[in-house]
Amino acid sequence: MGSDQCIGRIVHQDKVDLARAHDLDPAQVEQLCQLFKVFSEPGRLRIVHALLQQEMCVCDLAALLDVSESAVSHQLRLLRTMGLVVNRREGTVLYYRPADRRLLGLIRFARSLLEDEQDSLNGK
Amino acid sequence: MGSDQCIGRIVHQDKVDLARAHDLDPAQVEQLCQLFKVFSEPGRLRIVHALLQQEMCVCDLAALLDVSESAVSHQLRLLRTMGLVVNRREGTVLYYRPADRRLLGLIRFARSLLEDEQDSLNGK
């Protein structure tokens, strides 16, 4: 049973080969991680979630999250750079909105996973 | 037009109120962010993605990702703690698998978003 010993750090070469064959390509892994990272921060998640409902300005978001306008602006820059939000100017005010409404779908999908996990923990 | 001035840092009180009303509750925000954070790291994303195809042991994953077994073990502990993966023991070998196959759906959903973004950048 040679293939079950960890020679050269590989226990099951066949499994590793299969995994390699189906592995995501590096560029896509990077993109996916960046997208997920956006929603891994409570502030950003709430910003995007709020904007999915209505456009809001920096001041509004700062008030909602109860953080400085500068902090919000930094987060919005990140979102802008990633192409996830866009803005329109009205005087000195910049109104932000999501670039893709399907971001709501991503959040909803994740929420459904959590809800069911809760249920299974409660034995439902 | 008093409501358009930033008195008390709030430009549009109505918008803030509406956003507050529809805001995710803090506990859910935390849970969602933790879930997204899992996939915000290339190593973890690839681990989960690989396990969604077939169960694998620590050694296999280390070989696939080309990192130390200790690093993989640390990541797996996180995934275990979050209840995202489970394992079964066979002798000294621990075979890991995802606790919820719908995690694949989450990854697929995110991928579809990226693909369409690519398309729009290319003017398709």
Add this chain to the structure above:
DNA sequence: GATGTATATGAATATATGATCAGATATACT
């Protein structure tokens, strides 16, 4: 053009996080 308001930005700091290393467990075999 001077002032005020909303937002953006750069630098600095504080915290979070992933990898490494050394050592500890758990199981199997002799």
Add this chain to the structure above:
DNA sequence: AGTATATCTGATCATATATTCATATACATC
């Protein structure tokens, strides 16, 4: 019991990231 393998764990270190502060820019009004 003693050795070997696979995995785990704690501590440390290096890097990444979010916030803060000070300052800059853009637009509006006077």
